[in-house]
Amino acid sequence: MLRRTIAASSLIIVTLAVSACSGGGSSEEETYVEESPAAEPPCADPLADPVTLERYRSADRALKAALAAGRADPIEEAQKAVALGDFRLVAAVTVEGIDTREFGALCALRGGLNPRMARVVTYYGEDGEPSPVPSLEPGDQPSDIASGTPDRAHGDGLVAFARAFNAALISDPAYPYRDVCRVLEPQDADAVGKDLGSAHGAMVRAVSEVPKRDYGFPDLGPFSIGATLADAARRGNVAAMRRMLDDEARSHKKEGSSTKPGAEVAQSSAILDAPDLFGMTPLAWAMAYRRGDAVRFLLARHASPSGAQCQALVDRDSPMQIARSMGWLGMVRRMKPMVSPEDYAALAEGPKLADGSKGSFNSELAKLGDRYGTIFNKDEMTRHSLSFKVDAMGKMASCEFTPKSVSPEFDAEICKLGRTVLEWLPGRDSEGRPQGGEGKVMIRLRGA
Structure with a gap:
């Protein structure tokens, strides 16, 4: 019926309209269950490594099979993930995007998570029910769970598993x-600690509200022994960053990894611009926490305003974009002066939909579809553009729907x-600086 078609299609297309870098089309049959990190241009990102990528995909298939068969133990599965160095949280796709909050975790990240940052196991539609759910009939294959029928009991079981896994x-x-990312509002911190063991339970942090930050939590906690360059950048610890980079440079020099002129600088740049799971480089984190001394130090060490080699200046998590936001x-x-004039000019952007x-x-579009569905051809899908002129205050000055429908x-x-x-x-x-422009939403229609 038109209600379902419009809602699903506008979710897909509006997402593309808001994030122009997403690219690619989607079909109505898409379940998101098979979402995996996509290969990217060569860079220091571990999720761009084909071997790591395939290992994670294999782990995701095994997890979904275990969920489908009802034999997935959350603590055991979490331990498997840690052993792989896989720190992606279990998440769901909702009408608002990738979400972990339903599954007991809160990540402070502007724009939220994307599929490469999470292990997507289900889709929550407008009815609030998960689909697919971890349920298999005898003889079914794990890959068939995408066609499963939503079931409240199974959905509750999935939520319980995901919350325990993420915790x-x-x-x-x-x-x-x-x-x-932190554990979100555990019902009983003592019970959580008991279930996870005293060593783990003592480290669970209860989060009572969404942080008032675009990136990360304000109370960072102690600087651990195994801290990374990004940890030091978030804290503005220039001494620690200098020590890490100098130690790394000495290590590579000792190993004789390269004797070519300028090789040490190139190697340091690769270390500086290595992205984490969230696509953030140390410079991006220093920007996000407004650590001026750390930013100046990293820039002096030739950190890239664009971020990782596989990123662009216009990406939402590039250091330059974070500073602008x-x-x-x-x-x-x-x-x-550190970027090309063309890249700098490309930073200008049009209006975006608010969260x-x-x-x-x-x-509301689904309700409109219920009223008009019978006038459209049910065998033909049409694509339309809903365009608005938006001024520098975010107000809509005009609207145009093209091509026109039959009504x-x-x-x-x-x-x-x-x-409205x-x-x-x-x-x-x-x-x-704010400026006017055109806002556009793409919509697909098909009759009842």
Whole structure:
């Protein structure tokens, strides 16, 4: 029926409209269950390594098979993940994107997680039910779980598994991202500690509310023995960063990894610009925590304003973009000579949908579909653009629905709906100042 078609399609296409770097199309049959980190251009990102990528995919297939058969132990599965060095949290796809909060974990990351950062096991539709669920009939294969029928009991079981898995993973001493992701509101901290063991349970952190930060939690905790360059950058610990980089450079010199002129600088750059699970380099984290001394030190060591080699200046998590989003214009201008004029000009961007707009619009669009579904051809899917002129304050000045549908009334109502429900953030120029532009939402229609 049109209600379901519109809602699913607008979720997919609106997501692309908001994040122009996403790329690629999607079909209605997509379940997200098979989502895996995608291969990227060569860089220091471990998830771009084909061997690591295949190992994670294999682990994901095994986990989904165990869930489907009802034999997945969350603590055991978390320990397997730690042994692999796989620190992705179990997550679900919702109408708002990738979500771990339903599964007992909170990550402070602007724009939320994407599939490469999580182990996506289910999709929560508008009805709030998970699909697929960990349920197999005798003779079915694990790959068939995508066609499973949502079931409340199984859904509750999946939530229980995911919460226990995420709590065990985050509380493990080897988990390196406790500054970014934490256990969300455990019902009984003592019970959690008892279930996970005293050593693990003592490390579980209860989070009572969403942090008032775009990236990471403000209370970073102690600087651990196994701290990384990113840990030091978040804390603004320049002495620790200098020691780490100098030790690394001496190590490579001692090993004789290269004797070519300039090789030491190149090697240090590779260390500096290594992204973590969230695509953040040490410089990006120093920017996110506004650690001025750390930023200046890293830039002096030739850290890239674009981030990792596989990233671009326009990516949301590049150091330059983070500085712009924070209004740190002095630092943006400091980095300007370090990038090409073309890349700098490309930083200008159009309006974006505000958080929550996609879900609200999809919900109302589904109701509109219920009323108009019978007038469309049910055997033909059509694609339309809903475009708005948005001023520097985020206000919509005009609306256009193209190409027109067979119903002028529907066209008028969908523009009215967009004006009423959608909220836009204004575009920005290269230095982050608000500017007007065009906001666009792509919609697919098919009759009842």
